[in-house]
Amino acid sequence: xxxxVGVQVxxxxxxxxxxxxxxxxxxxxxxxxxxxxxxxxxxxxxxxALGADGEDVVVSAIDRAEESVVSxxxxxxxxEEVGADVSELLDRLNVAGEYLAEARVCLGxxxxxxxxxxxxLCYDVVEGVEGEAFGLESxxxxxxxxxxxxxxxxxxVGVVVVVFLGFVFWRVFKRxxxxxxxxxxxEVVSGES
Amino acid sequence: MNLxxxxxxxxxxxxxxxxxxxxPALSVAxxxxxxxxxxxxxxxLGPGHMAEDYPFxxxxxxxxxxxxxxxxxxxxxxxxxxYVKFRNGTQPLPDINNSMPSPLPPLHEFRFFxxxxxxxxxxxxxxxxxxxxxxDSAYVGVVxxxxxxxxxxxxxxxxxxxxxxxxxLFFELWRYDVASQGFRFHNRFVGLWLNISVS
Numbered sequence: 199x200x201x202x203v204g205v206q207v208x209x210x211x212x213x214x215x216x217x218x219x220x221x222x223x224x225x226x227x228x229x230x231x232x233x234x235x236x237x238x239x240x241x242x243x244x245x246x247a248l249g250a251d252g253e254d255v256v257v258s259a260i261d262r263a264e265e266s267v268v269s270x271x272x273x274x275x276x277x278e279e280v281g282a283d284v285s286e287l288l289d290r291l292n293v294a295g296e297y298l299a300e301a302r303v304c305l306g307x308x309x310x311x312x313x314x315x316x317x318x319l320c321y322d323v324v325e326g327v328e329g330e331a332f333g334l335e336s337x338x339x340x341x342x343x344x345x346x347x348x349x350x351x352x353x354x355v356g357v358v359v360v361v362f363l364g365f366v367f368w369r370v371f372k373r374x375x376x377x378x379x380x381x382x383x384x385e386v387v388s389g390e391s
Numbered sequence: 392m393n394l395x396x397x398x399x400x401x402x403x404x405x406x407x408x409x410x411x412x413x414x415p416a417l418s419v420a421x422x423x424x425x426x427x428x429x430x431x432x433x434x435x436l437g438p439g440h441m442a443e444d445y446p447f448x449x450x451x452x453x454x455x456x457x458x459x460x461x462x463x464x465x466x467x468x469x470x471x472x473x474y475v476k477f478r479n480g481t482q483p484l485p486d487i488n489n490s491m492p493s494p495l496p497p498l499h500e501f502r503f504f505x506x507x508x509x510x511x512x513x514x515x516x517x518x519x520x521x522x523x524x525x526x527d528s529a530y531v532g533v534v535x536x537x538x539x540x541x542x543x544x545x546x547x548x549x550x551x552x553x554x555x556x557x558x559x560l561f562f563e564l565w566r567y568d569v570a571s572q573g574f575r576f577h578n579r580f581v582g583l584w585l586n587i588s589v590s
Contacts, residue, residue, distance in 0.1 A: 267470075274468065278467060288506055295470075307539065349415035353415045356409075372394065
């Protein structure tokens with residue numbers, strides 16, 4: 199009897215162990231399944247999210263570079279309009295434009311790191327151009343004002359001189375003309391009928 | 392001539408000379424704006440920097456080069472973009488009559504600034520890769536422009552009239568419009584027809 203009871207107890211223990219073992223395997227299997235799926239699925243979502251973020255970073259870097267190039271160009275145009283020599287600034291803008299074009303091409307090709315690098319280079323090159331253009335514009339404007347004053351004063355003096363000389367010449371001419379005409383006048387002799 | 396005639400002559404001559412003397416001041420007050428036509432030039436030259444020997448019969452895997460140039464006669468410095476595009480014979484070109492660019496996406500682009508009366512020029516090299524031929528069609532997978540590979544995946548049908556598989560590399564000129572704060576198609580483009588073959 200004691201042996202039978204002992205056997206039953208040991209059978210129960212084995213069953214419990216089997217049940218416990220069976221449950222652990224199924225749990226482990228599910229955990230393993232979830233992990234396996236995660237290994238393949240999560241990176242897809244993560245990379246898609248990071249890719250989208252990466253593209254946003256590139257686009258904003260290129261937009262920043264493009265805006266700085268455009269505002270520098272507009273400042274250069276203003277300086278050029280008042281007669282400043284902007285050839286050196288145009289050379290720098292050309293370097294910036296080259297970087298910007300390459301950055302945009304790299305963006306199209308999906309080379310985001312290179313695109314950001316080139317956009318930042320573009321921004322660095324063009325950074326001081328706007329300020330220099332304003333400086334050149336001020337200088338050219340000041341020179342232009344001086345030039346205008348000189349021209350106005352010169353012109354006024356010129357007009358006064360021309361009118362004065364014209365008047366003097368006219369007086370001299372009139373006197374000579376009168377003398378010549380009087381000299382040609384026929385004399386009236388008295389006593390003649 | 393009597394004295395009155397001479398006086399009139401003196402007054403007219405003095406007035407004319409006074410105008411000449413006042414011309415520097417007049418030029419400040421009334422700035423002269425050139426009445427000439429404002430335009431931009433866009434050109435394509437062959438590898439010898441002449442308008443000859445343009446690439447036409449092109450083979451897969453070989454480099455070809457052309458010079459693309461722009462001249463500015465717009466009266467001030469200009470900001471230009473040249474878009475390099477690729478098409479087969481059926482895809483749309485720019486519509487010059489309506490000032491519309493081609494809707495095809497650009498492969499490559501050049502951005503540059505040109506002072507008035509000056510010009511800009513750049514060398515462009517291109518190569519075809521991943522090309523296959525099947526019956527009456529040719530497929531181009533990749534076009535390399537200035538060492539950058541672009542996936543074009545374009546087909547061309549055999550042109551029996553001209554005996555070839557024709558593709559076109561074309562260049563559109565855009566300029567920055569300060570008023571609208573953006574680039575606008577400048578109504579100019581040049582193209583290069585290319586007959587592609589295996590070797």
